[in-house]
Amino acid sequence: MSVTTGPVTNWRRPQVQQGWLARLFDSKIFLIIACLTPAMGLLVVFLTYPLGLGIWLAFTDTHIGRGGVFIGFENFESLWYDRVFWGAVFYTVFYTGVATALKFALGLWLALLLNENLPFKSLLRAIILLPWIVPTVLSAIAFWWIFDAQFSIISYVLVDKLGLLDHYIDFLGTPWAARWSLVFANVWRGIPFVAISLLAGLQTISPSLYEAALLDGASSWQRFRRITAPLLMPILAVVLTFSVLFTFTDFQLVYAITRGGPINSTHLMATLAFQRGIPGGQLGEGAAIAVSMIPFLILATLFSYFALARRKWQQGGDDE
Amino acid sequence: MSKADTADEGAALSWQSKQRRVVTVYVPLICFVIILLFPFYWMTITAIKPNAEMFDYKTYSPFWVVSPTLANINKLLFETSYPRWLFNTMLIAVCATVISLVASVLAAYAIQRLRFKGSAYVGLAIYIAYLVPPSILFIPLASMVFKLGLFDSPFALILTYPTFLIPFCTWLLIGYFKSIPYELEECALIDGASRLQILRRITLPLAVPGLISAGIFSFTLSWNEFIYALAFISSSENKTVPVAILTELVQGDVYQWGSLMAGSLLGSLPVAIFYSFFVDYYVSSLTGAVKE
Numbered sequence: 001m002s003v004t005t006g007p008v009t010n011w012r013r014p015q016v017q018q019g020w021l022a023r024l025f026d027s028k029i030f031l032i033i034a035c036l037t038p039a040m041g042l043l044v045v046f047l048t049y050p051l052g053l054g055i056w057l058a059f060t061d062t063h064i065g066r067g068g069v070f071i072g073f074e075n076f077e078s079l080w081y082d083r084v085f086w087g088a089v090f091y092t093v094f095y096t097g098v099a100t101a102l103k104f105a106l107g108l109w110l111a112l113l114l115n116e117n118l119p120f121k122s123l124l125r126a127i128i129l130l131p132w133i134v135p136t137v138l139s140a141i142a143f144w145w146i147f148d149a150q151f152s153i154i155s156y157v158l159v160d161k162l163g164l165l166d167h168y169i170d171f172l173g174t175p176w177a178a179r180w181s182l183v184f185a186n187v188w189r190g191i192p193f194v195a196i197s198l199l200a201g202l203q204t205i206s207p208s209l210y211e212a213a214l215l216d217g218a219s220s221w222q223r224f225r226r227i228t229a230p231l232l233m234p235i236l237a238v239v240l241t242f243s244v245l246f247t248f249t250d251f252q253l254v255y256a257i258t259r260g261g262p263i264n265s266t267h268l269m270a271t272l273a274f275q276r277g278i279p280g281g282q283l284g285e286g287a288a289i290a291v292s293m294i295p296f297l298i299l300a301t302l303f304s305y306f307a308l309a310r311r312k313w314q315q316g317g318d319d320e
Numbered sequence: 321m322s323k324a325d326t327a328d329e330g331a332a333l334s335w336q337s338k339q340r341r342v343v344t345v346y347v348p349l350i351c352f353v354i355i356l357l358f359p360f361y362w363m364t365i366t367a368i369k370p371n372a373e374m375f376d377y378k379t380y381s382p383f384w385v386v387s388p389t390l391a392n393i394n395k396l397l398f399e400t401s402y403p404r405w406l407f408n409t410m411l412i413a414v415c416a417t418v419i420s421l422v423a424s425v426l427a428a429y430a431i432q433r434l435r436f437k438g439s440a441y442v443g444l445a446i447y448i449a450y451l452v453p454p455s456i457l458f459i460p461l462a463s464m465v466f467k468l469g470l471f472d473s474p475f476a477l478i479l480t481y482p483t484f485l486i487p488f489c490t491w492l493l494i495g496y497f498k499s500i501p502y503e504l505e506e507c508a509l510i511d512g513a514s515r516l517q518i519l520r521r522i523t524l525p526l527a528v529p530g531l532i533s534a535g536i537f538s539f540t541l542s543w544n545e546f547i548y549a550l551a552f553i554s555s556s557e558n559k560t561v562p563v564a565i566l567t568e569l570v571q572g573d574v575y576q577w578g579s580l581m582a583g584s585l586l587g588s589l590p591v592a593i594f595y596s597f598f599v600d601y602y603v604s605s606l607t608g609a610v611k612e
Binding site: 028031032034035036038039040042043046047048049050051053054057062064065106109110113114116118122124125126127128129130131133134135136137138139141142143145146148151153156160188191192196245246249250251252255256269270273274277278283286287290291293294297300301 | 341345348349352353355356357359360362363366374375377382419422423424426427429430431434436442446448449451452453454455456457458459460461462463464466479480482483486487490515540543544546547550551561562563565566577580581583584585587588591592595596599600602603
């Protein structure tokens with residue numbers, strides 16, 4: 001393009017100064033490749049490749065510091081007869097199921113409470129998100145102390161203050177108590193995320209719908225059942241998928257509080273994979289345990305995909 | 321605002337008297353807040369308790385501290401490598417955040433603005449990458465890290481953290497770029513600006529709120545990361561705060577609860593302070609990302 005000379009003589013179009021570099025950056029193909037390379041490169045090298053490598057490792061007998069050979073399904077066969085592994089599968093499903101259900105019930109309740117007309121709304125929101133912000137391991141250590149066998153504050157309140165029990169609870173010493181304690185800690189950490197996400201969903205629901213229902217004489221349960229629940233469903237499905245995914249693959253909380261004990265009763269699949277793979281050195285077997293989680297994750301992802309597809313027709317197909 | 325007003329009118333209209341509102345809204349809300357905050361209170365109070373009070377519930381009420389002490393914090397700061405761990409965590413979090421931000425800004429710009437054939441599929445691939453959890457990647461990554469000779473070096477973490485940061489940031493930034501009117505860029509194109517100039521002068525300044533929220537998310541996520549840091553780092557001086565507290569401070573059968581709690585408190589504070597400055601960005605992007 002040429003310089004346009006007009007009545008204003010000292011005005012020049014900026015592109016005259018462009019060098020070869022700028023012209024190179026104007027080429028769309030080059031630009032696309034240049035823009036995508038850093039992100040895609042990192043993801044392919046450190047995410048896609050390891051994912052494939054992990055599946056390969058699951059079929060080998062690799063140890064740390066020693067390459068392995070292909071052994072077919074041997075790892076999976078030995079896992080099939082491994083009671084600790086099945087215990088971990090059971091506890092992972094139990095932990096995910098119970099914790100997710102509680103997180104959603106309580107999170108929805110909290111979201112509904114926060115959606116009321118309250119003073120100090122933003123302060124409240126900030127406070128409520130704290131458990132979600134703080135590093136999980138560090139709050140897990142706090143729970144470890146709260147669940148201490150001798151000096152548990154919960155036991156102290158129940159036994160010495162309220163007199164409801166006559167002995168201190170051994171929270172982390174017996175299998176079922178430990179299982180429930182971990183679920184409790186997980187729910188504590190998960191509620192804020194669920195509540196704040198659902199609150200955002202609640203705030204998109206137009207108040208005029210409630211007014212109309214009110215004029216029609218709907219009870220508060222009816223308003224919840226017929227207006228809030230259906231309109232909240234799409235966002236609920238997305239949050240649910242994330243919550244299930246991250247609870248299922250949880251590692252930090254269990255590793256920090258019980259490390260799988262007592263007698264392997266609280267191993268999740270992730271902690272068992274870690275224990276066998278890294279300190280145990282059997283990378284192949286650890287990888288096999290990790291790979292066993294994949295089918296569950298695919299199920300959860302598909303669920304998310306179909307929930308999102310459902311959302312389009314619900315809102316007239318024009319929400320993207 | 322209008323929403324709050326209508327809620328008020330609704331309350332005046334009928335069904336919710338003041339007492340009932342106290343029972344159905346404030347009481348449960350206060351219970352929630354107390355339960356959600358109690359562990360932090362307990363952490364703080366334990367961190368400043370002398371040992372005599374910590375293990376004697378009969379003479380001292382466990383909920384209060386009679387003679388607060390800084391001994392635990394002092395011990396943590398001057399008798400362990402805690403400052404060193406804090407520095408490591410900070411360094412790794414900042415580096416990983418910068419790398420991920422640069423990579424995701426470029427990727428999000430390419431996907432959302434350059435609109436090429438298959439950009440939707442690239443976006444979908446990045447979304448799926450977000451759903452791949454670290455728990456199934458750490459074993460193969462550990463063997464890669466060994467082979468690359470990065471084991472026990474901060475680079476192992478700086479290079480692997482972007483795998484979960486980039487998908488999230490890209491996703492968030494695509495949403496932000498979408499909200500910037502395309503006409504602005506068209507105008508600039510007509511005026512003869514190059515693509516690079518457009519990105520630098522128009523799109524990026526407008527996307528600053530998005531960049532800030534992506535940055536906060538990346539920083540907190542890297543600060544909180546645990547499984548990679550546990551698997552890839554072995555020497556004490558290279559550990560990050562969450563791993564070091566759990567592996568270095570927990571020794572033997574008698575747990576030093578005072579210094580453990582002090583460590584947890586100090587490890588949580590930087591993120592909490594950082595978060596409190598940007599809480600509104602954080603909330604809006606968290607909810608925005610979920611709604612996307």
